[in-house]
Amino acid sequence: KRITVLKGDGIGPEIVNEALKVLEAVAETYGHHFAYQCMDIGGIAIDQHGTPLPQETTDACLDADSVLLGAVGGPKWDGLPGDIRPEKGLLGIRKAMGLYANLRPARLFPQLADASPLRREIVEKGIDFVVVRELIGGVYFGEHKTEEVDGELVATDVMPYAEHEIRRIVQVAMEIAKKRRSCVTSVDKANVLDTSRLWRKVAGQVAAEHPDVAFSNMLVDNAAMQIVKNPAQFDVMVTENMFGDILTDEASMITGSIGMIPSASLGDGTRGLYEPIHGSAPDIAGQDKANPIGTILSAAMMLRYSFDLCREADAVEAAVAQVLDQGLRTADSMADGCTLVGCRAMGDAI
Amino acid sequence: KRITVLKGDGIGPEIVNEALKVLEAVAETYGHHFAYQCMDIGGIAIDQHGTPLPQETTDACLDADSVLLGAVGGPKWDGLPGDIRPEKGLLGIRKAMGLYANLRPARLFPQLADASPLRREIVEKGIDFVVVRELIGGVYFGEHKTEEVDGELVATDVMPYAEHEIRRIVQVAMEIAKKRRSCVTSVDKANVLDTSRLWRKVAGQVAAEHPDVAFSNMLVDNAAMQIVKNPAQFDVMVTENMFGDILTDEASMITGSIGMIPSASLGDGTRGLYEPIHGSAPDIAGQDKANPIGTILSAAMMLRYSFDLCREADAVEAAVAQVLDQGLRTADSMADGCTLVGCRAMGDAI
Ligand SMILES: CC(C)[C@H](C(=O)O)[C@@H](O)C(=O)O
Ligand SMILES: CC(C)[C@H](C(=O)O)[C@@H](O)C(=O)O
Numbered sequence: 001k002r003i004t005v006l007k008g009d010g011i012g013p014e015i016v017n018e019a020l021k022v023l024e025a026v027a028e029t030y031g032h033h034f035a036y037q038c039m040d041i042g043g044i045a046i047d048q049h050g051t052p053l054p055q056e057t058t059d060a061c062l063d064a065d066s067v068l069l070g071a072v073g074g075p076k077w078d079g080l081p082g083d084i085r086p087e088k089g090l091l092g093i094r095k096a097m098g099l100y101a102n103l104r105p106a107r108l109f110p111q112l113a114d115a116s117p118l119r120r121e122i123v124e125k126g127i128d129f130v131v132v133r134e135l136i137g138g139v140y141f142g143e144h145k146t147e148e149v150d151g152e153l154v155a156t157d158v159m160p161y162a163e164h165e166i167r168r169i170v171q172v173a174m175e176i177a178k179k180r181r182s183c184v185t186s187v188d189k190a191n192v193l194d195t196s197r198l199w200r201k202v203a204g205q206v207a208a209e210h211p212d213v214a215f216s217n218m219l220v221d222n223a224a225m226q227i228v229k230n231p232a233q234f235d236v237m238v239t240e241n242m243f244g245d246i247l248t249d250e251a252s253m254i255t256g257s258i259g260m261i262p263s264a265s266l267g268d269g270t271r272g273l274y275e276p277i278h279g280s281a282p283d284i285a286g287q288d289k290a291n292p293i294g295t296i297l298s299a300a301m302m303l304r305y306s307f308d309l310c311r312e313a314d315a316v317e318a319a320v321a322q323v324l325d326q327g328l329r330t331a332d333s334m335a336d337g338c339t340l341v342g343c344r345a346m347g348d349a350i
Numbered sequence: 351k352r353i354t355v356l357k358g359d360g361i362g363p364e365i366v367n368e369a370l371k372v373l374e375a376v377a378e379t380y381g382h383h384f385a386y387q388c389m390d391i392g393g394i395a396i397d398q399h400g401t402p403l404p405q406e407t408t409d410a411c412l413d414a415d416s417v418l419l420g421a422v423g424g425p426k427w428d429g430l431p432g433d434i435r436p437e438k439g440l441l442g443i444r445k446a447m448g449l450y451a452n453l454r455p456a457r458l459f460p461q462l463a464d465a466s467p468l469r470r471e472i473v474e475k476g477i478d479f480v481v482v483r484e485l486i487g488g489v490y491f492g493e494h495k496t497e498e499v500d501g502e503l504v505a506t507d508v509m510p511y512a513e514h515e516i517r518r519i520v521q522v523a524m525e526i527a528k529k530r531r532s533c534v535t536s537v538d539k540a541n542v543l544d545t546s547r548l549w550r551k552v553a554g555q556v557a558a559e560h561p562d563v564a565f566s567n568m569l570v571d572n573a574a575m576q577i578v579k580n581p582a583q584f585d586v587m588v589t590e591n592m593f594g595d596i597l598t599d600e601a602s603m604i605t606g607s608i609g610m611i612p613s614a615s616l617g618d619g620t621r622g623l624y625e626p627i628h629g630s631a632p633d634i635a636g637q638d639k640a641n642p643i644g645t646i647l648s649a650a651m652m653l654r655y656s657f658d659l660c661r662e663a664d665a666v667e668a669a670v671a672q673v674l675d676q677g678l679r680t681a682d683s684m685a686d687g688c689t690l691v692g693c694r695a696m697g698d699a700i
Contacts, residue, residue: 118578152512153513155512157509160506163504199505225600228604246570250578250600
């Protein structure tokens with residue numbers, strides 16, 4: 001299998017290196033061969049090629065069986081104009097690869113229950129849901145413009161959604177729910193937005209084709225409350241791009257282990273892009289302090305979703321659980337009685 | 351002072367009646383006279399007049415010294431098309447009155463610390479911030495349309511922001527911060543949206559005019575995390591309409607007392623619209639179960655912001671604290687050792 005590797009900026013290179021170690025251990029143990037091609041994206045690509053997403057990078061991703069990404073961005077590139085910012089590279093590759101479905105699990109590791117900011121009574125009911133975020137539509141990809149009108153600047157972002165874009169993502173949520181607890185919550189703002197009213201209509205149609213899945217709608221403001229109040233109610237949440245961005249970060253925070261949460265971005269085939277949900281953490285870059293687990297679990301998702309290597313994915317996830325059981329922790333998740341290790345040592349242990 | 355009263359739907363009438371009781375107690379004790387004019391808005395207005403915001407209602411609001419609102423909406427009107435939904439009445443009156451600044455305090459009542467879904471260690475650091483939400487711009491008020499394109503429906507919502515709209519709301523946040531802990535966090539999504547980049551630029555300009563206020567920017571996804579992780583870091587948060595909708599609901603939930611949170615919507619003069627942040631709770635409407643405290647504290651905000659009656663506002667807030675100290679609770683906030691009371695009894699006690 002050919003894997004294009006996009007290490008990116010900040011802690012990106014360190015955490016990806018640990019994930020590659022783990023993939024190599026899998027290859028050796030189970031007799032597979034993975035070929036890696038490292039390409040530039042984000043800030044490093046701006047520095048090296050003057051653009052956050054060079055054509056060679058896009059080509060290499062489209063040509064690969066799957067893509068593993070670290071993180072992009074940092075203060076160094078913050079002052080740049082909109083279309084040569086590191087984030088544009090990430091948005092561009094999502095779009096170029098047609099990755100409309102972003103899967104972000106919000107799962108509490110039992111070993112880390114005390115790291116959740118929520119009360120024990122809430123945590124004990126369990127936190128184990130997946131947010132399915134639409135990733136290449138909505139206000140992220142509508143027209144953006146800033147122009148002078150009557151002597152002042154007016155900026156405008158356009159949020160479009162077409163029926164087929166909604167149908168396919170809700171369809172993904174349904175399929176995932178069937179492998180879990182068969183419950184889908186579709187999140188929108190149908191009392192205000194036309195896109196949300198269309199979303200609700202199409203989601204309802206798709207739900208009707210899946211009578212075995214319990215389906216309901218929830219307003220986004222209410223969802224932001226319910227994630228904190230009673231996360232156990234959720235199994236699969238499906239929502240549009242911008243709402244998904246906000247709610248997935250909130251959802252990952254309540255698990256208390258944002259450094260450990262992986263994500264998969266999928267399109268119509270099996271090729272996907274896998275990345276931890278956290279950012280590039282420029283403040284600790286290069287110090288061997290970062291938590292590589294989010295990236296390692298992203299690699300496990302790649303094994304499962306892109307390569308259909310479920311046994312191998314299970315093995316990686318079990319290794320992570322075992323190392324956590326042993327009490328090894330990177331600085332972000334250090335707790336009483338645990339052993340502090342660096343990024344490399346954590347990768348070695350897993 | 352002439353107050354236009356918009357009771358609205360669901361529990362709206364019950365909770366507003368208790369707030370009027372409290373205003374009358376204030377009038378009697380301090381020798382003021384308040385004249386009330388009740389008008390229809392939301393679902394009831396659709397039923398009575400065929401529109402969620404009849405012209406007479408708008409006129410009465412524009413003619414009053416201030417407006418007190420209960421809540422709008424309910425399942426009865428959920429199937430209606432976009433422009434005759436109850437919420438349109440609320441959005442319409444905000445716009446007609448020019449209420450661009452929505453103030454939503456997220457404050458933990460010490461008596462209710464145990465009701466917060468957050469861990470004690472986090473709660474103990476204190477939760478006391480105000481979200482200043484832009485209320486009549488952005489995607490709420492840009493063009494909404496749904497049309498057929500290439501044989502399928504495509505919906506579009508437009509999110510516009512002009513410099514003057516950003517400047518005036520950030521200005522409000524600065525003034526509020528000066529009366530508090532002098533710290534403003536501006537929340538945007540500047541790595542994706544043009545409106546957010548303009549927001550960040552203008553907010554920075556306004557901040558530069560207020561060197562005595564500590565100012566910083568935060569991305570909205572990060573803000574959704576930080577509210578749960580470390581709410582004590584915030585004093586005043588300022589953000590655009592849609593982000594504000596989501597973050598204020600999340601912020602109110604972490605206080606554990608959503609039924610108790612008031613809000614003020616202000617424009618350029620002293621006239622404002624005051625309403626609890628919770629909804630119309632149709633499931634418990636007419637059962638004397640609702641919590642009137644959010645509405646009563648909204649009336650206190652009216653005394654303070656629209657009528658400059660600070661002593662009177664303090665007295666109402668002190669009465670609420672005293673009743674909570676006595677252990678009186680409505681069903682939504684009932685706890686061990688407290689006394690369950692209905693909506694009317696709570697209003698009487700305050
Ligand atoms: C970096 C940014 C553009 C990106 C997004 O908003 O999608 C990130 O926050 C994410 O959630 O992957
Ligand atoms: C009812 C709805 C239109 C409204 C909004 O989104 O502004 C409500 O959620 C609020 O926050 O006041």
